[in-house]
Amino acid sequence: xxxFEQTIEVDSPPVESAAMACPVRRDQVVSRxxxxxxxxxxxxxxxxxxxxxxxxxxxxxxxxIHGWGLDEFYALREQLRPxxxxxxxxxPDRYVQFDEPAFLGNSTPRVQADGTCxxxxxVAGLHCAACAWLIENVSASTPGWLSARVRMxxxxxxIVFDPRQTKLSAIAQLMGRMGYQxxxxxxxxxxxxxxxxxxxxxxxxxxxxxxxxxMWIAVALYAGEFTGVVYEYRYFLGLMGTTLGTLAVAGPxxxxxxxxxxxxxxxxxxxxxxxxxxxxxGTVVGIINAIRGSGHIFFDSLAALVFLLLIGRWIQFRxxxxxxxxxxxxxxxxxxxxxxxxxxxxxxxxxxxxxxxxQRIRIAPGECVAADGVIVVGATTIDRSLLTGESIPVAGNxxxxxxxxxxxxxxxIDVEVQAVGRESRIGRVMQSVESxxxxxxxxxxxxxxxxxxxxxxxxxxxxxxxxxxxxxxxxEATSHATSLLIVACPCALALATPLAIAVGLGRAAKCNxxxxxxxxxxxxxxxxxxxxxxxxxxTEGRQRVSTLVGAHYGLQLAASIECKCVHPxxxxxxxxxxxxxxxxxxxxxxxxxxxxxxVGTVDGQHVAIGNIGFIRSQEIAIDExxxxxxxxxxxxxxxxxxxxxxxxxCTLLGLSDPLRKGARETIAKLTRDGWAxxxxxxxxxxxxxxxGQQLGIRAEDCRGGLTPEEKLEVVRASRRDxxxxxxxxxxxxxxxxxxxxxxxxxxxxxxxxxxxxxxFVSSGRLTTIxxxxxxxRRTNRVIYAMFAASLSYNILAVALAMAGWISPLAAxxxxxxxxxxxxAIVLGARTFKESNG
Amino acid sequence: MSVVYVALPIALLLGAAGMYACVRCIWDGQxxxxxxxxxxxxxxxxxxxxxxxxxxxx
Numbered sequence: 001x002x003x004f005e006q007t008i009e010v011d012s013p014p015v016e017s018a019a020m021a022c023p024v025r026r027d028q029v030v031s032r033x034x035x036x037x038x039x040x041x042x043x044x045x046x047x048x049x050x051x052x053x054x055x056x057x058x059x060x061x062x063x064x065i066h067g068w069g070l071d072e073f074y075a076l077r078e079q080l081r082p083x084x085x086x087x088x089x090x091x092p093d094r095y096v097q098f099d100e101p102a103f104l105g106n107s108t109p110r111v112q113a114d115g116t117c118x119x120x121x122x123v124a125g126l127h128c129a130a131c132a133w134l135i136e137n138v139s140a141s142t143p144g145w146l147s148a149r150v151r152m153x154x155x156x157x158x159i160v161f162d163p164r165q166t167k168l169s170a171i172a173q174l175m176g177r178m179g180y181q182x183x184x185x186x187x188x189x190x191x192x193x194x195x196x197x198x199x200x201x202x203x204x205x206x207x208x209x210x211x212x213x214x215m216w217i218a219v220a221l222y223a224g225e226f227t228g229v230v231y232e233y234r235y236f237l238g239l240m241g242t243t244l245g246t247l248a249v250a251g252p253x254x255x256x257x258x259x260x261x262x263x264x265x266x267x268x269x270x271x272x273x274x275x276x277x278x279x280x281x282g283t284v285v286g287i288i289n290a291i292r293g294s295g296h297i298f299f300d301s302l303a304a305l306v307f308l309l310l311i312g313r314w315i316q317f318r319x320x321x322x323x324x325x326x327x328x329x330x331x332x333x334x335x336x337x338x339x340x341x342x343x344x345x346x347x348x349x350x351x352x353x354x355x356x357x358x359q360r361i362r363i364a365p366g367e368c369v370a371a372d373g374v375i376v377v378g379a380t381t382i383d384r385s386l387l388t389g390e391s392i393p394v395a396g397n398x399x400x401x402x403x404x405x406x407x408x409x410x411x412x413i414d415v416e417v418q419a420v421g422r423e424s425r426i427g428r429v430m431q432s433v434e435s436x437x438x439x440x441x442x443x444x445x446x447x448x449x450x451x452x453x454x455x456x457x458x459x460x461x462x463x464x465x466x467x468x469x470x471x472x473x474x475x476e477a478t479s480h481a482t483s484l485l486i487v488a489c490p491c492a493l494a495l496a497t498p499l500a501i502a503v504g505l506g507r508a509a510k511c512n513x514x515x516x517x518x519x520x521x522x523x524x525x526x527x528x529x530x531x532x533x534x535x536x537x538x539t540e541g542r543q544r545v546s547t548l549v550g551a552h553y554g555l556q557l558a559a560s561i562e563c564k565c566v567h568p569x570x571x572x573x574x575x576x577x578x579x580x581x582x583x584x585x586x587x588x589x590x591x592x593x594x595x596x597x598x599v600g601t602v603d604g605q606h607v608a609i610g611n612i613g614f615i616r617s618q619e620i621a622i623d624e625x626x627x628x629x630x631x632x633x634x635x636x637x638x639x640x641x642x643x644x645x646x647x648x649x650c651t652l653l654g655l656s657d658p659l660r661k662g663a664r665e666t667i668a669k670l671t672r673d674g675w676a677x678x679x680x681x682x683x684x685x686x687x688x689x690x691x692g693q694q695l696g697i698r699a700e701d702c703r704g705g706l707t708p709e710e711k712l713e714v715v716r717a718s719r720r721d722x723x724x725x726x727x728x729x730x731x732x733x734x735x736x737x738x739x740x741x742x743x744x745x746x747x748x749x750x751x752x753x754x755x756x757x758x759x760f761v762s763s764g765r766l767t768t769i770x771x772x773x774x775x776x777r778r779t780n781r782v783i784y785a786m787f788a789a790s791l792s793y794n795i796l797a798v799a800l801a802m803a804g805w806i807s808p809l810a811a812x813x814x815x816x817x818x819x820x821x822x823x824a825i826v827l828g829a830r831t832f833k834e835s836n837g
Numbered sequence: 838m839s840v841v842y843v844a845l846p847i848a849l850l851l852g853a854a855g856m857y858a859c860v861r862c863i864w865d866g867q868x869x870x871x872x873x874x875x876x877x878x879x880x881x882x883x884x885x886x887x888x889x890x891x892x893x894x895x
Contacts, residue, residue, distance in 0.1 A: 132873050152873040194869060201863045209856035213849060233838055240845055 097663040107184040122179040198238040210248040211303035217241040218300035242290040244301025253306040278485040285482045363408045371417045374423040455830035484801035504779035514760040520742045524776035527674025528723030534681035539657040543568045547654030554643040554651030558609045561587035563628035564833035578781035607642045620644045629695035637690030666766040667695045680711045711736040775832035783827040793818035
């Protein structure tokens with residue numbers, strides 16, 4: 001959605017209507033295919049070829065698909081054209097490794113009885129269920145590829161293919177062209193989790209069966225209480241019900257006894273303890289009473305208790321699993337294999353972790369670098385966004401360092417390995433993320449805290465009841481104490497917290513906020529310190545020409561040269577020239593691009609574009625008038641850029657990074673809600689304080705010129721005073737995000753961001769952060785409300801039990817009413833506002 | 838009323854059969870992915886991208 005917003009937003013910057021220094025030629029009209037339907041359409045030559053539409057219908061269709069992130073649709077359409085179908089069979093070298101068992105490991109295709117092969121692989125690049133749909137549809141229309149089954153939950157695909165007609169490498173290549181990268185699966189962990197999940201589900205199924213059936217029997221018995229059932233039938237029903245209840249406790253309910261024993265061993269009161277005691281005493285007394293044919297039997301309550309508690313367990317388990325999976329996905333960032341060059345010049349595929357210092361590896365364009373090293377052969381551009389957050393690829397030449405996890409873009413390079421795995425730079429970043437995450441004080445969940453007190457209180461009360469009723473007889477005393485243990489069982493309490501959090505997380509996800517754990521919700525619910533990154537978080541992270549002083553002609557020449565290089569400043573200049581409808585001159589030559597500026601030639605004119613230092617280094621004088629203008633720009637927080645033609649400065653551009661929409665309002669609202677807002681930025685201090693001023697943030701809270709390590713320090717330091725929330729870019733601020741109490745990533749891929757930050761705002765909108773804070777507060781309130789409700793039920797039940805008034809009927813009514821009302825509170829409460837679009 | 842001696846065990850057996858089927862489904866992995874199947878049933882109906890197979894002569 002972010003991309004979508006940026007492309008349709010056409011704010012025209014304030015441009016001074018200075019006299020045009022050169023005549024502007026009209027654009028040439030050319031014919032281009034419509035991006036959506038392919039129909040030939042007449043457009044201006046300067047228009048972006050990617051934004052040509054034959055009609056407004058096509059434009060809206062494209063914007064919809066683009067907005068949904070379904071651009072793969074177009075790649076897929078190309079793919080399905082007959083002409084390109086043959087290319088699928090002959091895969092290029094990159095994918096050949098998909099036919100080698102050594103590379104595939106656990107994902108090696110298994111030959112099935114009918115001669116087809118089945119392979120399970122991890123897929124990167126899945127966005128939503130529509131991607132699954134695309135992949136599954138493509139498999140249906142590709143010969144030899146029999147079926148694909150995508151599992152969104154763990155980003156894997158199960159591929160069935162006919163080895164006589166196609167190869168896995170061809171399928172991998174086809175997927176690659178659609179924008180999905182396959183990789184072998186590391187299943188050992190996953191399998192364990194799946195087994196555990198299945199085991200829990202089976203237990204729930206069994207407990208559910210036993211609970212519902214024993215309830216029917218209980219209904220018959222309670223009805224019998226009023227109508228005077230014949231003793232013989234009552235005895236039979238009681239016996240049957242007790243059998244079911246006992247099975248529920250002995251089977252699925254075993255978990256709680258295990259937990260209780262563990263809690264006794266570690267001497268920490270745990271919710272499992274009163275549950276286990278209640279279950280045990282209830283079962284024993286129930287069995288004795290059922291056989292004797294008199295007294296209370298609690299089998300329906302016992303079975304229902306086990307059933308509901310197991311559901312609570314399962315919800316909790318799924319949350320933990322989700323968190324673990326998010327971390328797992330990260331580890332797929334760096335490639336596990338590398339192409340090593342042997343001494344005799346051949347290449348071989350080796351595991352990245354087996355690379356040795358001094359060995360050479362070859363990295364093809366589009367591949368991810370597997371290890372840190374020095375480029376020894378080749379020159380290319382490298383995308384380092386993962387590591388540094390730089391959105392612009394940088395040049396990589398012989399002798400330059402490259403880091404694992406960066407992506408080689410243009411040309412193949414040979415790299416001499418210097419560091420591998422945890423020794424590499426990304427490995428060290430991961431380590432710092434890990435240790436920052438481990439630093440956190442473990443939060444004892446509220447339910448467990450209350451549970452600890454609860455355990456002691458309930459046990460004491462049960463003992464008290466027993467002692468008080470002892471004078472009336474041993475049987476009576478046991479019965480009342482048992483009733484108390486059963487009705488006071490914190491069923492609602494144990495079920496409520498995980499449910500409330502699960503509901504909160506689910507609703508947040510609908511508002512485009514992904515939250516990794518429930519603790520973050522709790523921490524966000526009260527005020528504290530909130531640090532924001534500037535570039536890309538508060539601002540759009542995209543340079544724009546906001547001021548133009550002097551001749552347009554200078555801008556035209558500058559844009560003609562700058563369009564030959566890739567740089568945010570260059571694209572800002574080109575964009576500005578396009579907005580002013582200036583024609584780019586094709587004969588422009590880019591002579592030299594160094595940090596600070598570029599030099600080029602247009603029709604024999606020497607053009608220099610750059611900052612003050614660069615222009616001075618080109619021995620071009622900047623006179624007093626320009627200096628005054630530059631100072632004016634600096635005061636306004638804009639970065640000055642000078643354009644000189646043949647050694648004379650003719651144009652001055654002011655570049656700035658505009659604030660995001662809603663930034664001001666969000667900051668104001670958050671401040672009102674009790675958050676102390678501050679900026680942590682790597683940008684120049686003056687620009688940062690300027691942005692802070694615009695947003696109404698106190699000057700001493702605007703800190704500029706910080707390195708990532710310094711940001712981490714600031715976050716750590718402020719954690720001593722209050723809850724710290726860090727909002728920033730998933731890749732760039734990873735360490736600071738992980739060190740904060742709650743890290744919120746607003747940019748970058750969800751997979752990368754969720755490793756460092758427990759919260760990821762996928763809408764990329766700042767206003768969503770305020771929604772998140774409000775939602776967290778409401779969720780917390782709901783949890784407290786539930787505690788209050790379930791505790792009052794328990795107090796009522798305990799009082800009744802101590803007074804000896806708890807009949808089986810009262811117990812049977814109280815238990816479900818408390819659970820149902822708690823569920824109603826959770827599901828009925830309005831926590832997260834549905835985002836408006 | 839003595840029918841209860843027959844009816845109750847039969848009811849429990851029927852229930853147990855259902856439970857057994859459910860447990861079989863769980864071990865079979867039907868409950869592993871709860872995200873894609875509900876959406877899959879909706880989107881399979883759209884034939885926009887499903888190309889006729891004869892586009893790819895064998």
